[in-house]
Amino acid sequence: MGIDEIKARVREAGGPELLERLERLDAERVRPPMEAPSVRAPGRGTRPDFDVVLAGGGLSLLYAPVLAGLGLKVGVFERSRAAVAHREWNISGPELAPLTVSGLFRPEEVGSLIVARYEDGVCRWHGGGEYPVRGVLDHAVDAGRLLRDIRQRAEQRGVTFHDGHALVGVGEGPQAVRLLFERPGGRRAEVTARVVLDARGISSPHATADLLCPTVGGVLSGLKEGTAPDELNPQRGDILVTTEGVEEGRQHIWEGFPGRPGEATVYLFYYAQARRIREHALLRLYGRFFERLGRYKRGEPRLLRPTFGYIPGWSRLVPPPRAPGRRVVLVGDAAARHSPLTYCGFGAMMRSFLPGSRAIAAALAYDHAPPESIVHDTPLHSVTGALALFMALPSHAPERRDDVNQLLDTAFAALHELGNDTYAALLKDQMPGTDFVRFLQHIARKRPQVYRDALTLAGFGPLALARWLGGLSRVLIPLPASP
Ligand SMILES: Cc1cc2nc3c(=O)[nH]c(=O)nc-3n(C[C@H](O)[C@H](O)[C@H](O)COP(=O)(O)OP(=O)(O)OC[C@H]3O[C@@H](n4cnc5c(N)ncnc54)[C@H](O)[C@@H]3O)c2cc1C
Incomplete structure (x- = not known):
């Protein structure tokens, strides 16, 4: 399938803005973003505009209402529109507990975010056995609504949102950092903050994790329902499934889980070294997705909402992604401290946003620089x-x-x-x-x-x-x- 035909199919299902997001992600893998070299550092005695600036308004948005609830002045700066997901998330129920423990959501509100719950999940390797497991990734979450709700709670707590602001440079002084943003039409803007959370995901210039999972797919209707491996079973999620061996130097893996009645989320991905990612990697993977979907699931599938991205993983065999200064802290995918094998960035965020926010607030209460890392990691x-x-x-x-x-x-x-x-x-x-x-x-x-x-x-x-x-x-x- 040619690149233009693949683009047309993604555009038809997701619209031009979504295709633009995808093409930008692909382009950044070939020409990684760089920080602007010289941003004037704020001097001693500067009164910063914000206590904390969150650069990036994806899933890390969770930090914003919690930090505001701890009494800090928070601004969210996002290059596109904050709280817009081109993802679908699944997780196990108990992992969602921090949403209520943090006081952001009541239990019944979390319940209403769950679009499907299924009995078990399965891993199946081509030519091998089938290995069911319970209690893993068995809740499908409405990602769009979750992000919208977090934004609304953040706004209620006084967080200001600045869409259309792409962070391009940071200058760090002794007590604050200056941030330089590019705005549509070539305009520029500057603000100062005591601390910056770099939540730009894989698009951060400091997101140097050595592994990446290009991932494409989305919400589909029209898959044949049933209990055969190549049918959609509304009571079962496919956690990891392969339908052939290594092709084109990659082991492609499918993931699929039920969503709203008649719908399912299906992904195709592979593990890769970040430096080996080639031009149009996501688009080309979409080509394979469209061509090979029938091998994975039967039916007459229709792509209702494309979801995609590069999921980073740090192998721990090379140096970690590091922030450029003491008042800049990497969070989420930019930090890539989650499991490099099972990824689970959503699960990792659930473990990090509450203790991480408290660590930032505690440091700022004593006017200290924040800890170098605030995200969950394990040996x-x-x-x-x-x-x-x-x-x-x-x-x-x-x-x-x-x-x-x-x-x-x-x-x-x-x-x-x-x-x-x-x-x-x-x-x-x-x-x-x-x-x-x-x-x-x-x-x-x-x-x-x-x-x-x-x-x-x-x-x-x-x-x-x-x-x-x-x-x-x-x-x-x-x-x-x-x-
Ligand atoms: C297709 C897909 C499916 C996934 N499914 C699951 C799942 O089921 N379970 C799970 O545990 N994890 C899942 N993940 C992983 C999870 O989505 C990520 O770990 C999580 O979104 C990371 O959050 P983040 O805030 O670090 O980055 P993101 O959510 O990627 O947000 C980064 C934001 O920064 C913005 N940005 C980029 N550059 C700039 C800039 N210069 N200035 C300002 N803003 C900028 C971007 O526009 C974006 O909004 C999935 C990932 C993908 C790609």
Whole structure:
């Protein structure tokens, strides 16, 4: 399918603004955004316009009403329109608790955000078995309404919104930072703040995570309902499903979950090294999505709402994404401290926005710079990062096209045998280190050559191997996790 035809199909389903967002994301992967070099730093004694500026109005918007509720003056600056989602999210129910604990939503309001709830989820690797699991990613959330509601609560608490402001540069002084914004028509604007939360997601110039999952798909109608693997089962989510081996150097993976009656969200994605992403990567993946959807699910699908993006992952084998100064803090996808293997950026945000906001407020109460990192992380990520890198580097040799499926089938068979709690904990990025070691041992018993295969597949050098072993030792002898 040609690029123009793919664009036409995305435009037809999502409109020109959505296509523009997609093309911008694709263009940024080829020419990553850079910070403007010289922004005048505010001097001592400057009275900042804001306590906190949130640059980016996606899911990290959650920080805004909480910070305002803690008495801070907050401004949200978004290059497009804040609180507009081109995502659909699923999560397990208990992970939504911070929405109510924070006082932002009442329990019944959270209930009304859930568009579908299903009994279980399944992982299935081409040529292998089927591994059901309960209590994982089994609630589909109305992403658009969630963001709109967060914006409304933020406005009620006095947060100001500045749509059409693209942050292009930051100058940091001893007590405040100056932010430079580009506005439509080439105009510019400047504001000052005591702290900036860089919530620009993958578009931040500091979002240097080494792994990326290009992801495309959206809300579909017309899929044939039933219980066969290639039908839409309203009581089951497909967490990870493959329908073939490695093609074009990538292991493509499907995810699908029920939504409103007659609708489902379906994604196609692959793991990749950020530096290997090529021109039009999302658009080309959409081409494959349209052509191969029938292999995954039967029916007469109609794309009602396209959703897409690059989901970052930091392997922990290279230096982390870092903010450019002490008063700039990376949050959400820009920080990429969530699991590099299972991603779950939404789940990770649920764990971070409340303690993170409190940490910022506590620092500002004493006029200190905020902590360098306020987002949730765990030592286990240093180990799972290598597995994600392995997924990003499958062998191109035709005779090894089924290697990834076979390895994953072994791993998921082992997980399934360890019981639902252990299986669910890994997928929700909540597995304790001791269980992870048990999981690794169980895989090795089932397939003794597994680690040699994985390491040769991923082509690890001695430095990466040493870092990985260092990570494993931190899992075995845990240190206190960050907030
Ligand atoms: C298709 C897709 C499906 C997903 N599904 C799930 C899921 O089911 N479960 C789950 O746990 N996670 C999921 N995720 C991950 C989750 O969506 C992200 O982790 C989350 O959105 C990250 O929030 P964020 O605020 O960091 O970034 P984003 O939500 O990406 O928001 C970034 C915002 O910054 C703005 N921006 C960019 N540059 C600038 C600039 N220079 N100035 C001002 N604003 C700027 C952008 O326009 C955007 O609005 C999914 C991701 C994708 C792409």
